[in-house]
Amino acid sequence: MSYAEEEIEIEVPFFDLDPMNVVWHGNYVKYTEIARCKLLEKIGYSYPEMVRDGYVYPIAKMDMKFIKSATLSQKLLIKASLEEYEPSLKIKYEIKDIQSKDVIFKASTMQICVDAVSRKSLYDAPQGLKEGLKCLSIS
Amino acid sequence: MSYAEEEIEIEVPFFDLDPMNVVWHGNYVKYTEIARCKLLEKIGYSYPEMVRDGYVYPIAKMDMKFIKSATLSQKLLIKASLEEYEPSLKIKYEIKDIQSKDVIFKASTMQICVDAVSRKSLYDAPQGLKEGLKCLSIS
Amino acid sequence: MSYAEEEIEIEVPFFDLDPMNVVWHGNYVKYTEIARCKLLEKIGYSYPEMVRDGYVYPIAKMDMKFIKSATLSQKLLIKASLEEYEPSLKIKYEIKDIQSKDVIFKASTMQICVDAVSRKSLYDAPQGLKEGLKCLSIS
Amino acid sequence: MSYAEEEIEIEVPFFDLDPMNVVWHGNYVKYTEIARCKLLEKIGYSYPEMVRDGYVYPIAKMDMKFIKSATLSQKLLIKASLEEYEPSLKIKYEIKDIQSKDVIFKASTMQICVDAVSRKSLYDAPQGLKEGLKCLSIS
Numbered sequence: 001m002s003y004a005e006e007e008i009e010i011e012v013p014f015f016d017l018d019p020m021n022v023v024w025h026g027n028y029v030k031y032t033e034i035a036r037c038k039l040l041e042k043i044g045y046s047y048p049e050m051v052r053d054g055y056v057y058p059i060a061k062m063d064m065k066f067i068k069s070a071t072l073s074q075k076l077l078i079k080a081s082l083e084e085y086e087p088s089l090k091i092k093y094e095i096k097d098i099q100s101k102d103v104i105f106k107a108s109t110m111q112i113c114v115d116a117v118s119r120k121s122l123y124d125a126p127q128g129l130k131e132g133l134k135c136l137s138i139s
Numbered sequence: 140m141s142y143a144e145e146e147i148e149i150e151v152p153f154f155d156l157d158p159m160n161v162v163w164h165g166n167y168v169k170y171t172e173i174a175r176c177k178l179l180e181k182i183g184y185s186y187p188e189m190v191r192d193g194y195v196y197p198i199a200k201m202d203m204k205f206i207k208s209a210t211l212s213q214k215l216l217i218k219a220s221l222e223e224y225e226p227s228l229k230i231k232y233e234i235k236d237i238q239s240k241d242v243i244f245k246a247s248t249m250q251i252c253v254d255a256v257s258r259k260s261l262y263d264a265p266q267g268l269k270e271g272l273k274c275l276s277i278s
Numbered sequence: 279m280s281y282a283e284e285e286i287e288i289e290v291p292f293f294d295l296d297p298m299n300v301v302w303h304g305n306y307v308k309y310t311e312i313a314r315c316k317l318l319e320k321i322g323y324s325y326p327e328m329v330r331d332g333y334v335y336p337i338a339k340m341d342m343k344f345i346k347s348a349t350l351s352q353k354l355l356i357k358a359s360l361e362e363y364e365p366s367l368k369i370k371y372e373i374k375d376i377q378s379k380d381v382i383f384k385a386s387t388m389q390i391c392v393d394a395v396s397r398k399s400l401y402d403a404p405q406g407l408k409e410g411l412k413c414l415s416i417s
Numbered sequence: 418m419s420y421a422e423e424e425i426e427i428e429v430p431f432f433d434l435d436p437m438n439v440v441w442h443g444n445y446v447k448y449t450e451i452a453r454c455k456l457l458e459k460i461g462y463s464y465p466e467m468v469r470d471g472y473v474y475p476i477a478k479m480d481m482k483f484i485k486s487a488t489l490s491q492k493l494l495i496k497a498s499l500e501e502y503e504p505s506l507k508i509k510y511e512i513k514d515i516q517s518k519d520v521i522f523k524a525s526t527m528q529i530c531v532d533a534v535s536r537k538s539l540y541d542a543p544q545g546l547k548e549g550l551k552c553l554s555i556s
Contacts, residue, residue, distance in 0.1 A: 013308065013311065013312050013315070014311055014315055014325060014436075015307075015308050015311055015435070015441055015443060017435060017436045018431070018434060018435075018436070019431075019434045019435070019436060019437075019438045019489075020195060020197075020436075021436045022197075024432055025168065025197070025198040025201065026168030029164065029165030029168060029293075030165060033165070033292055033293055034291050037291070037292055037351075041351075047292060047350060048350070056159060058159075058164070058205065058208070059164040060205055061202075061203065061205070062164065062202075062205075063200075063202045063203075064200065064201045064202075065199070065200055066197065066198055066199055066200070066201075069197070072325060072436075073315075073319075152447065152450065152451050152454070153297075153450055153454055153464060154296070154302055154304060154446075156297045157292070157293070157295060157296075157297070158292075158296070158297060158298075158299045159297075163293055165293060168432075169430065172430065172432055173430050176430070176431055176490075180490075186431060186489060187489070211297075211464060211465070212454075212458075298475075300475075303446065303475070303476045303479065304443060304446030304447060307443030307446060308443060311443070334437060336442070336483065336486070337442040337483055338483055339481065339482055339483070340442065340480075340481045340483075341478075341479075341481075342478065342479045342480075343477070343478055344475065344478070344479075347475070
């Protein structure tokens with residue numbers, strides 16, 4: 001059970017491949033970010049809203065498991081699920097091959113809400129994030 | 140106590156920064172890779188030797204902790220330490236600000252040795268890697 | 279008049295932004311590559327076919343004009359047009375904002391077909407590329 | 418004859434390689450940026466000084482010639498030369514293999530000084546840049 005979920009599709013571009021002809025492991029961080037941004041957009045509390053409210057939400061921890069390799073033009077489904085939003089934002093990620101449904105990659109991130117001016121960590125989620133989640137759970 | 144260690148220095152380039160004017164979190168994967176490659180070079184068993192011997196050494200797991208942010212032209216010291224080489228290669232990383240010695244980032248990677256032809260995992264480290272480590276411990 | 283054209287859409291991701299909050303100039307090279315790959319797929323002669331036929335097609339020249347900046351989540355239309363295929367592959371690119379139709383960026387690339395074994399440049403386009411273009415002009 | 422020159426060395430990292438085992442062409446943009454930043458630091462007018470004075474200096478044009486390929490751990494010498502500073506900043510780049518002195522890559526960039534607030538282009542170089550160049554020519 002997660003508070004909110006979003007799925008996006010990507011097609012592996014040439015410039016993400018390494019000499020083994022597979023996606024270089026560091027590029028999965030980009031794939032998780034695209035899915036996370038879409039999840040936060042769905043909640044209605046993404047980067048522009050954070051900036052407007054005076055918050056930053058840096059990644060404090062990220063764990064990645066590389067299960068299978070992916071190659072040129074492979075179509076991937078990236079799911080991001082919000083697992084926790086207080087005291088920190090915990091998001092899980094799963095990447096599957098769209099055709100075979102094979103799991104390619106799993107990850108999780110933990111983000112801490114920080115006041116952009118005082119640089120203090122906040123343990124309550126921003127009001128805008130909580131309201132966005134409430135709207136989403138009703139709809 | 141680690142089997143082998145290596146340290147490198149980098150200076151944060153402009154293209155690694157994000158709109159918050161700090162290193163984008165995904166770029167730390169690159170910094171760890173530079174240090175890991177130098178550690179493996181020191182051991183005498185890096186990418187060209189693996190290819191020659193018919194092995195690949197994909198990253199299977201990577202965990203990252205982002206402790207402080209880093210910004211333009213900041214000089215960073217990146218240490219990679221080999222913690223384990225059988226049945227898998229475990230390397231720890233620590234990034235410090237060169238001046239203040241503040242710890243910026245910590246990470247660990249786990250790599251599994253795979254036969255490039257059979258695609259089977261190997262639990263014994265390649266002979267070349269073990270010999271390299273032996274030479275290093277004597278010197 | 280071009281021999282073949284293809285258009286793709288992208289949405290600017292966070293990790294492509296620089297401290298000025300706009301797409302870092304080097305990332306446009308990625309956008310052109312995505313469009314070029316789709317154009318070559320449409321022709322039916324992309325990276326896997328080149329490898330199969332024993333050719334590589336390195337970029338020899340690239341010129342870029344940065345006209346307007348692009349920012350987070352902006353939707354861009356990237357057009358790639360094949361201008362010439364013998365003795366070299368010349369492709370033009372234009373990036374527009376999808377909504378305003380403002381031109382953001384223009385570029386051109388020149389690629390030379392090289393025999394992967396002999397490393398010699400070829401001045402005739404590969405047969406597969408010419409046949410793909412013929413099919414496309416008929417359809 | 419150029420107004421100022423700077424040279425830097427880099428060693429090609431694994432993550433810059435593509436499936437052909439050579440540096441992916443878009444990564445040369447990063448190499449030029451590292452050299453350009455060092456050239457501007459030498460002049461004493463780099464990114465922090467521009468921000469302080471209220472200017473931005475976006476790249477308006479960039480032309481690249483890819484002459485030879487570069488591969489893992491290859492040591493490259495990157496030279497940036499200031500060719501013009503008014504009405505626009507023109508910098509030339511040349512990348513050589515450190516050992517063989519073979520030229521790998523050439524490029525040029527053109528940047529326009531823009532007032533960060535009014536967004537107007539300036540045709541006179543910032544005072545700080547001109548003074549930096551004067552100091553450099555005397556020393």
